[in-house]
Amino acid sequence: MLSVETYPTLGEAAGAVGQGAQYLAGGTLVMRDVNYGDQSFSRIIRSGQVDRDIRADAGGLRIGAGTTMAGILASRDAEFLHPVARQVGGPAVRNMATVGGNLFAQHPYGDFATALLALDAQIHWADGRTEPIEGFFAGRDNARGLVSHITCARPNAGDFRWLKISRVKPKGVSVMSIAAWLPGGARPSNVRIAFGAMGPTPLRAKAAEAALNGQSLDEAGIAQALTVCTQDLAPQDDPLASAWYRQEVAPVHLKRLLLGGRS
Ligand SMILES: Cc1cc2nc3c(=O)[nH]c(=O)nc-3n(C[C@H](O)[C@H](O)[C@H](O)COP(=O)(O)OP(=O)(O)OC[C@H]3O[C@@H](n4cnc5c(N)ncnc54)[C@H](O)[C@@H]3O)c2cc1C
Missing domain, CATH: 3.30.390.50 (CO dehydrogenase flavoprotein, C-terminal domain)
Structure with missing residues (x-):
């Protein structure tokens, strides 16, 4: 039996994730698991509030975790990441697949996350915690809460x-x-x-x-x-x-x- 819980804010949704639950972002992996009859989770968590904001400033680039690969491709500020986003799956996958979901994608997936590691990204959690991407990978666990956004370097052209x-x-x-x-x-x-x-x-x-x-x-x-x-x-x-x-x-x-x- 699978239940679907929808919360108005990301913070409330973050409070509901834990063992036996999966957050549904783009769903390219979660829904595949559902369709394969994966029994390792029985709750799907959704949020009515999704952060898709991409913004560049002097400190670098901020990417909402709910940004899709298509969203990256539509952003001028994220132009240096276009070659990466363009190579995640085909058009249907890119329309759904999020940056946040890519951080949790298991081998051999995680192309966008690889680029974020090279760019010295910081992971910002919905409860206000921030951690460097290397620490995030070392303890990667999707029961730890929800990622709200990511910040990373915005390299000079060609770097x-x-x-x-x-x-x-x-x-x-x-x-x-x-x-x-x-x-x-x-x-x-x-x-x-x-x-x-x-x-x-x-x-x-x-x-x-x-x-x-x-x-x-x-x-x-x-x-x-x-x-x-x-x-x-x-x-x-x-x-x-x-x-x-x-x-x-x-x-x-x-x-x-x-x-x-x-x-
Ligand atoms: C046909 C196909 C081709 C693909 N090709 C590629 C490819 O070329 N390269 C590649 O890297 N990947 C690929 N993928 C994998 C996948 O589409 C991407 O990794 C995608 O970015 C996952 O994001 P999502 O939003 O769909 O994740 P979801 O399926 O919604 O979630 C995946 C996991 O991430 C967790 N999660 C999602 N968002 C958050 C958040 N904000 N905070 C905390 N946890 C979160 C969920 O709980 C879940 O455990 C492919 C998948 C398919 C089905």
């Missing part, structure tokens, strides 16, 4: 790069995805590189980041980063690719991303 590798074009799921934030022009510093579908959650390639800081983005400058880029990753086998394959090809794709020019 953000994105690459998704999939077997089925144009809308296959990720064999892996890579997001890189390379501030500082020809010799970037404070580099952040995140891999999706290379672990249970999106993960940073911290050894590669350290090896890239201050280096020029050419064959010689990136060589050490390619050597160490899988050190912090934990790929797993799935029907798309084995962990071994993912490990072997990660440096190849990172090289393409880093030498491929600024998007």
Whole structure:
């Protein structure tokens, strides 16, 4: 037996989530689970108040958790994220799939969340808590409340790069995805590189980041980063690719991303 509970505000809905409940955002994953007869939850929580506000200011970009991928694509402020949103599923999925839901999507999903990790995002919960995205992933649990919005960096033009590798074009799921934030022009510093579908959650390639800081983005400058880029990753086998394959090809794709020019 499945019950559906609708609350007027996000705060009230957040108070109702917990074990045995699923919040219904876009529903692309929750409704699939319902249709498959998933018995792990018996309550669906909905909110009459959905945050779809996208706003840029001097501090960066604010994205309401209820923003869909189509909403990202319609936003000028979020233009640097268009290549990411465009590669989440097909048009029907993008019309429903939310940024908040993507944070909770299990392997191999979570393309948008991978980009947010590279962009040093902060997760803002409906009850006022804020936590860095890495802490969020470390304790990811959809019984912890509801995310109201996300804030992240808004890189200078060309400093953000994105690459998704999939077997089925144009809308296959990720064999892996890579997001890189390379501030500082020809010799970037404070580099952040995140891999999706290379672990249970999106993960940073911290050894590669350290090896890239201050280096020029050419064959010689990136060589050490390619050597160490899988050190912090934990790929797993799935029907798309084995962990071994993912490990072997990660440096190849990172090289393409880093030498491929600024998007
Ligand atoms: C055919 C198909 C193709 C897909 N392709 C891709 C793809 O290419 N890339 C990709 O990354 N994903 C893909 N997905 C997965 C999914 O569509 C996306 O990850 C999407 O962003 C999930 O968002 P949603 O709003 O639909 O989540 P929902 O199904 O509504 O919810 C998913 C989970 O997130 C939790 N949740 C949602 N919002 C919040 C919130 N604000 N606070 C707390 N918890 C919340 C829910 O409780 C639930 O556990 C695909 C799915 C399908 C069915």
